[in-house]
Amino acid sequence: xxxxxxxxxxxxxxxxxxxxxxxxxxxxxxxxxxxxxxxxxxxxxxxxxxxxxxxxxxxxxxxxxxxxxxxxxxxxxxxxxxxxxxxxxxxxxxxxxxxxxxxxxxxxxxxxxxxxxxxxxxxxxxxxxxxxxxxxxxxxxxxxxxxxxxxxxxxxxxxxxxxxxxxxxxxxxxxxxxxxxxxxxxxxxxxxxxxxxxxxxxxxxxxxxxxxxxxxxxxxxxxxxxxxxxxxxxxxxxxxxxxxxxxxxxxxxxxxxxxxxxxxxxxxxxxxxxxxxxxxxxxxxxxxxxxxxxxxx
Amino acid sequence: xxxxxxxxxxxxxxxxxxxxxxxxxxxxxxxxxxxxxxxxxxxxxxxxxxxxxxxxxxxxxxxxxxxxxxxxxxxxxxxxxxxxxxxxxxxxxxxxxxxxxxxxxxxxxxxxxxxxxxxxxxxxxxxxxxxxxxxxxxxxxxxxxxxxxxxxxxxxxxxxxxxxxxxxxxxxxxxxxxxxxxxxxx
Numbered sequence: 404x405x406x407x408x409x410x411x412x413x414x415x416x417x418x419x420x421x422x423x424x425x426x427x428x429x430x431x432x433x434x435x436x437x438x439x440x441x442x443x444x445x446x447x448x449x450x451x452x453x454x455x456x457x458x459x460x461x462x463x464x465x466x467x468x469x470x471x472x473x474x475x476x477x478x479x480x481x482x483x484x485x486x487x488x489x490x491x492x493x494x495x496x497x498x499x500x501x502x503x504x505x506x507x508x509x510x511x512x513x514x515x516x517x518x519x520x521x522x523x524x525x526x527x528x529x530x531x532x533x534x535x536x537x538x539x540x541x542x543x544x545x546x547x548x549x550x551x552x553x554x555x556x557x558x559x560x561x562x563x564x565x566x567x568x569x570x571x572x573x574x575x576x577x578x579x580x581x582x583x584x585x586x587x588x589x590x591x592x593x594x595x596x597x598x599x600x601x602x603x604x605x606x607x608x609x610x611x612x613x614x615x616x617x618x619x620x621x622x623x624x625x626x627x628x629x630x631x632x633x634x635x636x637x638x639x640x641x642x643x644x645x646x647x648x649x650x651x652x653x654x655x656x657x658x659x660x661x662x663x664x665x666x667x668x669x670x671x672x673x674x675x676x677x678x679x680x681x682x683x684x685x686x687x688x689x690x691x692x693x694x695x696x697x698x699x700x
Numbered sequence: 701x702x703x704x705x706x707x708x709x710x711x712x713x714x715x716x717x718x719x720x721x722x723x724x725x726x727x728x729x730x731x732x733x734x735x736x737x738x739x740x741x742x743x744x745x746x747x748x749x750x751x752x753x754x755x756x757x758x759x760x761x762x763x764x765x766x767x768x769x770x771x772x773x774x775x776x777x778x779x780x781x782x783x784x785x786x787x788x789x790x791x792x793x794x795x796x797x798x799x800x801x802x803x804x805x806x807x808x809x810x811x812x813x814x815x816x817x818x819x820x821x822x823x824x825x826x827x828x829x830x831x832x833x834x835x836x837x838x839x840x841x842x843x844x845x846x847x848x849x850x851x852x853x854x855x856x857x858x859x860x861x862x863x864x865x866x867x868x869x870x871x872x873x874x875x876x877x878x879x880x881x882x883x884x885x886x
Contacts, residue, residue: 442843443833443843443846443847443850444833444837444839444842444843444846445837446837474855475855477830477834479834499833499834499837501830501833501846503846503847503850503851503854539847540843540844540847541844541847541848541851551811552804552807552808552811553807553848553852555800555803555804555807555844555845555848556800556840556841556842556844556845557800557841558763558764558767558768558796558797558800559760559764559793559796559797559841560737560741560760560761560764561737561757561758561760561761561790561793562757563734563737563738564730564733564734564737564755564757565730566727566730566731569723569726569727569730570723570727572719572722572723572726573720573723573724573727575719576716576717576719576720576723577716577720579712579716579719580713580716580717580720583709583712583713583716584713586709587709587710587713590706590709651702697706698702698703698705698706699702699703699706700702700703
């Protein structure tokens with residue numbers, strides 16, 4: 404009776420203790436595609452999923468290497484992903500089969516053994532061989548072409564070179580050029596619908612048609628241009644307000660000062676003597692204002 | 701600042717116009733190359749100097765033309781230049797055409813009874829088809845012609861799920877097979 408009790412106690416302890424030592428590989432799965440209907444040159448994708456403890460590491464040398472597995476099987480791609488937190492390892496293998504069967508044939512992707520290192524010890528997990536059937540493409544009978552040679556598929560001709568990128572680039576560049584040119588045309592006052600951008604353009608045109616002797620007329624042209632830009636008549640004592648409203652014309656402040664002084668002398672003080680220098684200065688002021696109007700300055 | 705902005709607008713205009721001119725030129729060049737390929741496909745040769753700056757596709761088309769005209773050496777030279785050029789699809793095609801070139805020559809040799817000359821050509825053809833299929837596993841013509849080449853130069857196998865066989869061994873460098881189709885099949 405005592406001996407039976409001792410045996411029972413031993414068994415119970417053994418079973419109980421076994422629960423405290425977890426299996427090193429908690430999950431192993433070989434995910435495979437359909438095992439039939441393959442042809443020469445087809446790719447076969449396998450995925451190996453292994454769940455281990457985080458203290459285990461995969462021995463990379465135990466994973467099949469990319470390249471020729473045997474005479475008719477190539478391993479084209481190997482991708483290993485290991486999750487350091489969970490210890491999961493996923494291995495993707497892409498095989499390619501180069502076998503020319505005369506009839507439907509059963510073949511097998513060879514198995515291999517994965518090795519994991521755990522505290523100096525090696526734990527192995529076998530990946531089983533995987534069988535599949537391969538079919539021929541070509542008929543067995545000899546088929547000849549017009550030249551008397553065995554029939555073969557003709558050369559692959561290149562596709563016509565695509566022009567989408569060039570067309571897209573052309574449309575994009577033309578659109579950009581069009582918008583930029585339009586904006587420049589706006590700045591240069593080529594659009595009659597924006598008369599404010601054409602004030603000094605028109606003034607320069609009128610000045611060019613006048614002679615030096617028509618200086619008074621020239622002064623009136625510039626006054627008219629400045630008044631139009633200002634929205635109301637512009638006088639010398641209102642220049643600071645004008646510069647506040649149109650700060651870009653501050654660059655022409657010196658010439659404007661001269662213009663208003665000169666204009667006062669001619670139009671109100673009765674100055675009669677002017678020379679070519681004054682006419683040039685007037686034209687220079689118009690050009691300067693035109694440059695500012697266009698945004699060149 | 702306004703002056704800088706103004707210059708930048710001009711620069712943008714010039715750049716976009718230059719790009720437009722360049723794209724026009726590229727478009728013209730592509731159209732011209734497509735025209736050359738169309739001529740080659742219709743069986744008309746083009747001047748060799750056109751190939752020098754042409755896309756690899758033009759050379760591929762010319763190699764196909766040369767093989768059609770049985771100018772095998774010139775076709776081989778042309779394909780050798782482009783075999784590593786272009787994207788995977790083009791490389792796959794050039795390798796396939798290379799395989800076709802070797803296979804055609806091998807079949808001519810087999811028909812003439814020159815087996816020793818045919819064997820290395822068939823091996824080269826199979827290698828080229830394998831490379832084409834490695835780049836594009838859905839290349840049906842390459843599959844068909846590889847199977848044809850493998851029937852011409854069979855690699856004897858004793859594959860069986862039950863018995864470990866020589867198929868697991870790497871291919872031997874020795875000529876152990878005789879190329880040609882078995883006659884008298886149904």
